[in-house]
Amino acid sequence: MEEKEIFVLTDVSLITCIVQRGLADIVVNAATDAGAQGGTVYFARGYGIRERLGTLGVAIEAEKEVIMIVVSDEQADRVFERIYTTARLSTPGMGIMFVSRLEKAATYIPPEVIANMRRNRRKALGENG
Numbered sequence: 001m002e003e004k005e006i007f008v009l010t011d012v013s014l015i016t017c018i019v020q021r022g023l024a025d026i027v028v029n030a031a032t033d034a035g036a037q038g039g040t041v042y043f044a045r046g047y048g049i050r051e052r053l054g055t056l057g058v059a060i061e062a063e064k065e066v067i068m069i070v071v072s073d074e075q076a077d078r079v080f081e082r083i084y085t086t087a088r089l090s091t092p093g094m095g096i097m098f099v100s101r102l103e104k105a106a107t108y109i110p111p112e113v114i115a116n117m118r119r120n121r122r123k124a125l126g127e128n129g
Helices: 024-033 049-055 073-086 111-128
Strands: 012-020 040-045 063-072 095-102
Touching (some): 012 024, 012 073, 024 040, 024 063, 063 073, 073 095
Antiparallel strands (some): 012 063, 012 095, 040 063
């Protein structure tokens, strides 16, 4: 079996956003417009706050969509803010979002991107060292 080099990404974060069912496509589109490469969406069921908000007359659906998006640390704030605005998370019962710093991540990286990264690294070392 051929051994392949693993390219580990270290300056990345995971944005997790939990929204009302039916909003995930809008959220992922907003994230990609802000620079994210895409996202993973799955369905979930929420419990807890629904009962409290329901007594205030706000109808909260139990069905949720969870969106997970891995972004570079450089993009994290921009994507986070775009999702927050698009998903209307300042409205009670609309959802929650958080960012988790990832120690490392790995995925397929096209050879031309790797070659460009290596070229840039060599240039930086040549200029600085």
